[in-house]
Each structure stands twice: as structure tokens, then as C-alpha cells.
Amino acid sequence: MSEELKPDEFNFSQAHDYSQNFSADTTAISDLSKKGYLYLKDNNIKKAIEAFRQILLIEEDNNYALVGLGDSERKQGHYKEAIDYYSKCLSCHPGNNYALFGLADCYKAINQYHKAIEIWEQYLVHDDTNITVLTRVADAYRKIRDFRKSKSLYLKVLDMEENNAYALIGLGHLHYDFKEYKDALFYWTRMLEMNPLHVDIRVLTSIGNCHRKIKTFEKGLPYFEKALEFDPNNFYALFGIADCYRGMNQQFRSIDYWNRILELDPKNKVILTRTGDAYRNTGDYATAAEYYNRAMDIDFDIYAALGLALICKGEGKFKEAADRLQQLVNGDPKNYRLYIDLADCYLKMGKKKEALETLQSFQRLGIKNQAVNDFAEQIQAG
Structure with missing residues (x-):
């Protein structure tokens, strides 16, 4: 049994010194903490780290310093160190809520959404009304494609705050990701109606993209045009306008917008090929070939190669077109479009048997395609 400390053995002078030191340490920690977070707010990471490390020299497990150092590393993208x-x-x-938030955000940033969800849900056990956490968990469930849980949490946020922007945008992305474009359109349109004069450009392009997906191109066009007023070089707006004109079969109108993208990104194979398609559809085969070849110079591109074959076909060079298409079929045997174009070349050369055999070779792959079946029946009937 330990002996009790007797009153006359207690050193009151030492106790007074300890009290003074403790008070001084507390003041120093408080001052350094305030400085550290101000530096962090001003994005002066180096100074912030110095302040937080000084705190740890006074108190090695200080929560403000540890969270501050975590925030400093996270701001620099050093997620492992922040974790x-x-x-x-x-x-x-x-x-500690700040550490939980920071840790979850780190896991989210490195695409470890399951770990992020696990941490956020620890917090929700104690407080299931925190809108910030609810939307973050909903976002994470969306990233792992859990439609039901994600939608449930977004809707819970909207029950608490009818026009919460994060929930509305999240629901728009969620439905878009699952190809429910009309539902996505509903939520993004609500965002636009909330603030029509100062709408985020991404809302405009998202609404336009929904119209592209449901093929109401003429309705999507004004949203992309409005987005372009905000940012004349916005890739999504330029692409959207060009693609809407393409969908409306007004390829000649799309050319200017494809070329504007290429001014900003001259090595973009997809855009080079789309521009080639536009020129080909307007009958300018020479210019179309230039764009297709520019794409092919970067790297082999099946759509550029197809475009060059279709130019041959358009110029009446059916044998050359058929040879090019056969090579493409060999490299991509499940692409039904190649078989249709190849069969059509044989028909134009008067080779009905070869045309039918081409389509039947695709059918033997066991892939059902109505366009191939219809064309084969048309040849047999003829």
C-alpha cells in the first residue's frame, strides 16, 4: 500500500512554478495554433507547418497541431502523410471531428471511397443531420455506383434543405451516370431555376449534355451557347455545340466549333476525326483526308481509318474501300458497322454473294444486331 503524501512534504513552490509553466504553455499553444491556421488560410503552407511543429515540441499529441499538419499535407496533395x-x-x-473529416477526404481523394464512407458513417452515428457529411457520403456512394444508397442520402438532404445545391447537383450526376437522362435534366434544371442570372457554367453544359443524350439536340444547343458566352474557350460548350449540329445533320455548322477546339488542343485525335467526318459529310474529301491523316499520324485510330475508307467509297473507289474495310474487320471483328459498309461496297461492285457472306460472317459471331439482319434480308430479297 503506497504511503500518503503528508502536507508538510508538499512543495508549494514547485506547484506554483508548474502552474505558471502550464499557463505559459497553454498561451503559447493557443497563439501558435491561431497563427498556423491563419497561415493555412492564406495558403502559406511552409509557415503553417512551422507553427504546428512548434506546438508539438510543447505538447507532442496536441490535437490542433496534428489536425493542422494533416490539413497542410492534404492541401499539398500529400495524402499519405496527411492520413x-x-x-x-x-x-x-x-x-475528433476535424480529424475524421480530413481523414475521410484523404481517402476520397485517393479513390478509396469505401474507407471514406466508413469514416463518415462513424460520424453520422452521433449526428445524422449534418448536411455536409450526408452529401459527402452520398457522393462517395455515387462513386462506387451504389445508386440506391446515394439517392436516399441526397433526398434526405433535400428533405432537410429543399434547394441544397450539392444534393441537386449530386442527383443530376447520379442519374446521368446511370443513363437516366430525363431525371438528371430535372435536377439540373432546378439548379438553373434557382439562380438563372448567375448559374454555374457546368450546370449549363450538363443540361446541354442531357439533351444530347436523349437526342433533343435543338433544345440542348441554347445551353451550350449560353455557356460559351461565359467562357469562349470552354471545351464542353464547344464540343456540345458541334455535336448538336452533328446530331441535327448540319455538319457544315459544326466545322467551325471543331476547329476552335483544335486551336486549343491540336493533337486531340477524337476531335480531328470528328472534324474529318464533318468535312466528309459536306463532300470536301480532300480536307477530310487531311484531318484523318493528322489523327493517324498521332496514333492509329479506327474511326479515322474508317473515314479514309469511306472517302474511297464516296469517290467510287469501291475496291480500295473494300480492302481498307476488310483490314479493319480483321482488327475489330465485332464492329457491326464495318461489316455493313464492307457489304455495301461489294454490292456497289455487283458482288451480291460476297456482300451477303460478309453480313453472315458477322451473324455467325452470335452477336444480335438488327441493322445487320435488316441489310442481309434486303440483299436476299433483292
Whole structure:
């Protein structure tokens, strides 16, 4: 049994010194913490780290310093280091909300959504009304393609705050990701109606993209044009306008917008090929071939190669077109479009048997395609 400390043995002078030191340390920690977070707010990461490390020299497991160092590393994209600091804080101070938030955000940033969800849900056990956390969990469920849980949480946020922008945008993305374009359009349109004069350009392009997907191109066009007023070089707006004109079969109108993208990104194979398609559809085969060849010079592109074959076909060079298409079929045997174009070349050369055999070779692959079946029946009937 330990002996009790007797009153006359207690050193009041030492106790007074300890009290003074403790008070001084507390003041120093408070001042350094304020400085650190101000530096962090001003994006002066180096100074912030210095301040937080000075705190740890006074108190090695100080929660403000550990979270501050975690935030400093996270701001620099050093997620592993940030995770270490947040985890150390939580081991000393379980349930620290700032460490939990930071840790979850780190896992989200490195695409470890399941871990992020696990951490956020720890928080929701104690407070299931925090809108910020609810939307983040909903976002994470969306990223792992859990439609039901994601939608449920977004809708819960809207029940709490009818026009919450994060929930509306999240629901728009969720339905878009699952190809429910009309539902996505509903939520993004609500975003636009909330603030029509100062709408985010991404809302405009998202609405336009929904119209592209449901092939109401003429309705999508004004949204992309409005987005272009905000940012004349916006890739999504330029692409959207060009693609809407393409969908409306007004290829000649799309050419200017494809070329504007190429001014900004001259090595973009997809855009080079789309521009080639536009020129080919207007009958300018020479210019179309230039764009297709520019794409092919970067790297082999099946659509550029197909475009060059279709130019041969358009110029009446059916044998050359058929040879090019046969090579493409050999490299991509499941692409039904190649078989249709190849069969059509044989028909134009008067080779009905070869045309039918081409389509039947695709049918033997066991892939059902109505366009191929219809063309084969048309040849047999003729």
C-alpha cells in the first residue's frame, strides 16, 4: 500500500512554478495554433507547418497541431502523410471531428471511397443531420455506383434543405451516370431555376449534355451557347455545340466549333476525326483526308481509318474501300458497322454473294444486331 503524501512534504513552490509553466504553455499553444491556421488560410503552407511543429515540441499529441499538419499535407496533395497525422490525432483524441473529416477526404481523394464512407458513417452515428457529411457520403456512394444508397442520402438532404445545391447537383450526376437522362435534366434544371442570372457554367453544359443524350439536340444547343458566352474557350460548350449540329445533320455548322477546339488542343485525335467526318459529310474529301491523316499520324485510330475508307467509297473507289474495310474487320471483328459498309461496297461492285457472306460472317459471331439482319434480308430479297 503506497504511503500518503503528508502536507508538510508538499512543495508549494514547485506547484506554483508548474502552474505558471502550464499557463505559459497553454498561451503559447493557443497563439501558435491561431497563427498556423491563419497561415493555412492564406495558403502559406511552409509557415503553417512551422507553427504546428512548434506546438508539438510543447505538447507532442496536441490535437490542433496534428489536425493542422494533416490539413497542410492534404492541401499539398500529400495524402499519405496527411492520413498519418489525422490517424495519430484520432488515436490520442478519438472522435475528433476535424480529424475524421480530413481523414475521410484523404481517402476520397485517393479513390478509396469505401474507407471514406466508413469514416463518415462513424460520424453520422452521433449526428445524422449534418448536411455536409450526408452529401459527402452520398457522393462517395455515387462513386462506387451504389445508386440506391446515394439517392436516399441526397433526398434526405433535400428533405432537410429543399434547394441544397450539392444534393441537386449530386442527383443530376447520379442519374446521368446511370443513363437516366430525363431525371438528371430535372435536377439540373432546378439548379438553373434557382439562380438563372448567375448559374454555374457546368450546370449549363450538363443540361446541354442531357439533351444530347436523349437526342433533343435543338433544345440542348441554347445551353451550350449560353455557356460559351461565359467562357469562349470552354471545351464542353464547344464540343456540345458541334455535336448538336452533328446530331441535327448540319455538319457544315459544326466545322467551325471543331476547329476552335483544335486551336486549343491540336493533337486531340477524337476531335480531328470528328472534324474529318464533318468535312466528309459536306463532300470536301480532300480536307477530310487531311484531318484523318493528322489523327493517324498521332496514333492509329479506327474511326479515322474508317473515314479514309469511306472517302474511297464516296469517290467510287469501291475496291480500295473494300480492302481498307476488310483490314479493319480483321482488327475489330465485332464492329457491326464495318461489316455493313464492307457489304455495301461489294454490292456497289455487283458482288451480291460476297456482300451477303460478309453480313453472315458477322451473324455467325452470335452477336444480335438488327441493322445487320435488316441489310442481309434486303440483299436476299433483292
